[in-house]
Amino acid sequence: MTLEQFIGRKHVVAGTLALTNQLLEKESRRLGARLNVGVDVPYLLAVPSLVATSDFIAAVPDELADLFSRLADVDVFPLPIKLPDLTVQEFWRARHHNDAGHRWFRGVVAETLRLYKT
Incomplete structure (x- = not known):
């Protein structure tokens, strides 16, 4: 997925990933873009079903992406934005x-x- 495609899609963000969301938003702004948040959910486990049943995408850590791909029909791809290590x-x-x-x-x-x- 290109940066333009990533930025252009609506995103699901989970409150439990607040730090990841902040880093992603900060890096997007640095690149002159802004994330298009389609839905903000309080719980992480809502993310895979929302992504699987909509046109939304979500940025989650690798371990969660692997788990989500086993829980729901979702594709996993590397982020087109480099985030700092935590x-x-x-x-x-x-x-x-x-x-x-x-x-x-x-x-x-x-x-x-x-x-x-x-």
């Missing part, structure tokens, strides 16, 4: 640093993010 950091209160439950959860988050690191 840095994810964990923060917690010092008093919980050695708490077993907190340590376990921080480890799960870190391992999950490590699996998606390219």
Whole structure:
């Protein structure tokens, strides 16, 4: 999909992807374009069915695109816009640093993010 086609289509945006949406809008404006938001939904799971049953498209992270393509009849294509990589950091209160439950959860988050690191 070309940049012109991408910009020209109506988009589904999900509130749970606010940061991705902001980065996409910012980069679009930098290129002299603006996204045409057709519908803004509060929940991410509404996206695949809306895309599958309309002319809308949606920009989602690769892992979600793969999942959505298994949940609904949607095509997946690379974004014609380069978005910056995101840095994810964990923060917690010092008093919980050695708490077993907190340590376990921080480890799960870190391992999950490590699996998606390219």
